[in-house]
Amino acid sequence: MKSSHKEKEQFVFVLAETEMELIPHEILSERSVVATGKERGKKTSNLILDASYHHSAMKELKEGERRGRPDIAHFFLMMCLDSRLNQMGKLKTIIHTRNDERISISPETRLPPSYHRFIGLMENLFQNRVVPSKDNPLLRIENGWLLNDVLRSEKCERIIILDSDGTEESPEEIFESKKTARTAIVIGGFPNGSLHSELSSLETEKLSLGKEMLKVWTVASEMLIAAYNSITKP
Amino acid sequence: MKSSHKEKEQFVFVLAETEMELIPHEILSERSVVATGKERGKKTSNLILDASYHHSAMKELKEGERRGRPDIAHFFLMMCLDSRLNQMGKLKTIIHTRNDERISISPETRLPPSYHRFIGLMENLFQNRVVPSKDNPLLRIENGWLLNDVLRSEKCERIIILDSDGTEESPEEIFESKKTARTAIVIGGFPNGSLHSELSSLETEKLSLGKEMLKVWTVASEMLIAAYNSITKP
Secondary structure, eight states, X not given: OOHHHHXXXXXXXXXXXXXXOBOOGGGTTSHHHHHHHHHHTSOGGXXXXXXXXXXXXXXXXXXXTTOOOHHHHHHHHHHHHTSHHHHXXXXXXXXXXXXXXXXXXXTTOOOOSSHHHHHHHHHHHHHHSEEEETTEEEEEEESOOOHHHHHHHTTOSEEEEEEEEEEEOOHHHHHHSOTTSOEEEEEEXXXXXXXXXXXXXXXXXXXXXXXXXXXHHHHHHHHHHHHHHHHHOO | OOHHHHHHOOEEEEEEEEOOOBOOGGGXXXXXXXXXXXXXXXXXXXXXXXXXXXXHHHTTSTTTTTOOOHHHHHHHHHHHHTSHHHHTTOEXXXXXXXXXXXXXXXXXXXXXXXXXXXXXXXXXXXXHSEXXXXXXXXXXXXXXXXXXHHHHHTTOSEEEEEEEXXXXXOHHHHHHSOTTSOEEEEEEOSSSSOOOOOXXXXXXXXXXXXXXXOOHHHHHHHHHHHHHHHHHOO
């Protein structure tokens, strides 16, 4: 990651408690999991959990109905990395996972739009900790990062948590004041429910884009565009 | 499709010359194609062409370097169907394909975010012409629709073609005038190059969102949000 970016990244988009993980040990010998391993020629313990393949096996898992959604991370990253905000060097993109890993993504990263290639890349990342290589660590995963610590380490003046229970504001209103503040935008990386993380030691603003249920990629694109407009439009 | 929607759909988003098709007959017996058929338990002639699986076989195809990109249609549809514009009943979404098929999508459709399920649904659509059923035709595919005819049949007052060679305007400027006009937004559903379709008998506006190369889903999300703002903001 180029240090020159550090100064300029005004917006830090964090996908929080993202439902992306390797197959949990409790279900390593389940039929659908073994089948995926065989099909892909990989050890089952090196596979990413995917609800669309492993749904039946996941019934036994705690919170099984919300886990195994790497597709949400894929959509989110495609929206962030291809956004104008990223093109102008003003965006830092971070994935925080359900198991308190932090995945740092270099803004120059070009992810595969093909889902199965994205999954292959993530499996490579979980196994090797950096991809494509140590010399060129476009993506890096580290253990032991509570969401609270991820946010604290970014030293943002504002931390905005998007939550359907929050105060309703339009994306434009959110950025109207404090146009120059370094701002974290936190979006939950799961299909339903709310954040579990303990954040009470941080000053956060809990905001909602409205009463309609919006998908993660809709929220992300609205916030990316509003953030871009807030610094480029008079 | 409910007829009540017909009156209200002010914006028609068309993904044009979309690179989505069944495996062309020239490459039905190629190794990668046969492998996909075996893996999925389907006849090769009922499979959707996918560059990320069939790349080597596609070298022999005319325009092989741009074909086989159903992922673009998937991203586009997810952005459109989950947009606020669609939620408020103001959006009609259409896919026009490289083989001049028209795919009509009911605004109530909830597509699978999982890519392989989306592909399964498209294969079902190409085979059965409607999905999920004739009684509930959320998606319908019809042959023999030139892009020109698709656009003409929508009876729009404005037809905006997004093209990197077009006149540069911001998404907001595009909708600033003629706020109440029924407007078609045409975005190319291919990874590179430009539209081939003959549209000279239609009055169109060729516009560009800027010099940077933007992905289809970035362009779609910017236009969806600007269209929504143009009718909801003072």
